[in-house]
Structures are given as C-alpha cells and as structure tokens.
Amino acid sequence: MAVNLLDFDLEGLAAFCDGLGEKRFRATQLFRWIHQKGACDFAQMSDLAKSLRDKLAVAAEVKQLGVISEHASADGTVKWLFDVGNGDAIETVFIPEDGRGTLCLSSQAGCAVGCRFCSTGHQGFSRNLTSGEIVAQLWHAEHQLRARLGLAVGERAVTNVVMMGMGEPLQNYAALVPALRVMLDDHGYGLSRRRVTVSTSGVVPMIDRVRDDCPVALAVSLHAPDDALRDALVPLNKKYPLVELLAACKRYLDAAPRDFITFEYCMLDGVNDSPAQADALVQLVRRAGVSCKFNLIPFNPFPASGLTRSPRERVLAFAQRLQDAGIVTTVRKTRGDDIDAACGQLAGEVQDRTRAGERMRRIPIAVVQPAQRV
Numbered sequence: 001m002a003v004n005l006l007d008f009d010l011e012g013l014a015a016f017c018d019g020l021g022e023k024r025f026r027a028t029q030l031f032r033w034i035h036q037k038g039a040c041d042f043a044q045m046s047d048l049a050k051s052l053r054d055k056l057a058v059a060a061e062v063k064q065l066g067v068i069s070e071h072a073s074a075d076g077t078v079k080w081l082f083d084v085g086n087g088d089a090i091e092t093v094f095i096p097e098d099g100r101g102t103l104c105l106s107s108q109a110g111c112a113v114g115c116r117f118c119s120t121g122h123q124g125f126s127r128n129l130t131s132g133e134i135v136a137q138l139w140h141a142e143h144q145l146r147a148r149l150g151l152a153v154g155e156r157a158v159t160n161v162v163m164m165g166m167g168e169p170l171q172n173y174a175a176l177v178p179a180l181r182v183m184l185d186d187h188g189y190g191l192s193r194r195r196v197t198v199s200t201s202g203v204v205p206m207i208d209r210v211r212d213d214c215p216v217a218l219a220v221s222l223h224a225p226d227d228a229l230r231d232a233l234v235p236l237n238k239k240y241p242l243v244e245l246l247a248a249c250k251r252y253l254d255a256a257p258r259d260f261i262t263f264e265y266c267m268l269d270g271v272n273d274s275p276a277q278a279d280a281l282v283q284l285v286r287r288a289g290v291s292c293k294f295n296l297i298p299f300n301p302f303p304a305s306g307l308t309r310s311p312r313e314r315v316l317a318f319a320q321r322l323q324d325a326g327i328v329t330t331v332r333k334t335r336g337d338d339i340d341a342a343c344g345q346l347a348g349e350v351q352d353r354t355r356a357g358e359r360m361r362r363i364p365i366a367v368v369q370p371a372q373r374v
C-alpha cells in the first residue's frame, strides 16, 4: 500500500527517504514541493531525480481528502465538508479577517467529550484522524484559496490555524504533534507558534505534554466558573476539575509562545451568564494566578441542546464585568452564519452514529429563570 506523505513531519519524511536510499536534502525538497507548492503529482517535481520520482510513484502518495461539499459565505467564510471514509465526514472552516486568514481544523471524526452545547458532542465519537488527514485539510484550503485569490508566490492564504473544529485535539495527541510540526516548519507552512492554537476542553496531562513537545498558543474551553456547572457542561471536568486544569494552564505559560491562555466561554442563556458568575470567573483565574484573555462566544442554538443563546446585552455586560476586573475580553463575531460555520455548528450535516445526542438529552441542566438571576 502506498505511504501517505502527508502523515510525515520533516523528520518522518527524512526517515522515509532514508529507507528509499535517498539523502536528507531530497526529503526537504519533497516536503517543499508538497506543502509549499501544493504538488501531489511526483512527475511535476522537476528538481527531483527521475529515479526518485519513479520510486515515489510506486511507494508513496499525497492523499487528498474527498470533498463532499464546499460553501462560501457572503462574508468570505468558506466551509468544506470532507469525506474521511466509512460514512464519516469532518469540517474545516476558513475565516478571513483584516490582514489574516484563520483556518479551523478538525482533529477527530466526532468527539468523545460530549460538551452539552456542542453539536459535535451530540454526534458522538467515531475515530481519530491521522496526521495526514489533519494536514490534508490545511493543504487543501491553502492551495485552493491561494489559486482562487490569485496570491503571488510566497503569499499565504492561511496565516493562522486553530485546532477548534470537530474533536478534542489532545485526545488525538500522537497524530496532532506531527501535524503541528508540519504547520510550523519553515519548509512547510512556516506558521509561527503564536499563530497556531490548540484548543482543549481540558485534558490536563496532555496540556503538559504539548508544552514539552511542541508548545503553541493554547485555548481552553472553560464555560463555567465552578465545578458543579462545568461537570454538567463539559463532562471531562469530572476527571480533571478546575483546580487541576488551572494549575496546568499556569504550568503551560512557562513554555507558551504567548504570555496568556485564551479561555473560551460559550454564553448560555440563564446557565452561565450572570454577573455573579463573571465575578466568580475573575476570582477563579486570580486565585490560580493564570494570565489570560477571555473570548465570549455567542451560542449557536441547535434543537437537541435544550439551550438558548444569551441576549446580546447580557453578553456585553458580562464582558464589561471581566474587563472592569482587568481581564482582556473579546466577544466573538459570528461568522458564516448563513452556512452554519459558526462555533459548535460544525457537525450540523454529519450523521449521529452513536446516539450520544439522545443520551445527553436525558441529562438535566439547571437553567436560572430571569427572576432568580443575580
């Protein structure tokens, strides 16, 4: 069976080329052809010896993902649905903003964490993606957008990557790290560590490992200021409660390319959006001594969640309360609403293979009525 070269970081490709009796500089040339020039046909790689091209044609491939659909939003957001076989599909979203293009990548088909407000969580877990499948999303987006936008040689369409699509990246660690290395490699996509973000729901031991192995920017899905509520919203909290999660965030800062952790906080009407909960968040991060920013995310409702989006004025008041306490806080703009590309909607078209959504609907969650709100 042909080896998928998208599975390799440069070290891995050098080892593969060594196995073919080729020198390391050949691996670097090949790596550049694939990632910088978007080539997948070895015959195109004109500065490789004909003998190597022949060997590669027999032993290797650059395996692309099958595109099920592509939707472009009026605001420039592009969403791809890719086929990863066996009835599974994953989504990748490109979000252009002034001076940058952010690509949101999936790390798993489905997700086992089962966050209450996330449509992927309701879909359940199917399987881990390979490194090649993670990188193939970037490969496809970068080279297709480069051609479509008419970018000059050396110009990049994707300037930032966030591992925030389908899946918990730190539960697919073995595939994640080589993929991150391809993104960071100057012979690959050459992204700075500050522009690659891994987002986790709080897999504490793996936060420490990524700090040691391949530190990039870290975002943590927090969503609640106390364990009781977080247990209900992010079930992984029962295994790694807030005190352990915040301690891991503090340790991460020792090696992080940025001097803060981004906390993602999905604003759920009557659940986690009161002024008292904003104050409790401030206390939580201060007690832990974690330098941080908050990103408040308007919830994208889907019927099975039983949850609704916090009104805009409550989101703004919550943000103001955090800011008044000295914490930099942003409210995420909803992008690509017309193509269901906003956060937590990524699995919208993908079938539920595990009945996780059905199980979740049976777990009650306290919603505070307006009269009870602090």
Ligand code: SF4
Residues within 6 Å of the ligand: 111, 112, 113, 114, 115, 118, 119, 120, 121, 122, 165, 166, 167, 168, 200, 201, 221
């Ligand atoms: S929010 Fe992330 S970790 Fe939670 S269920 Fe969704 S994809 Fe998984």
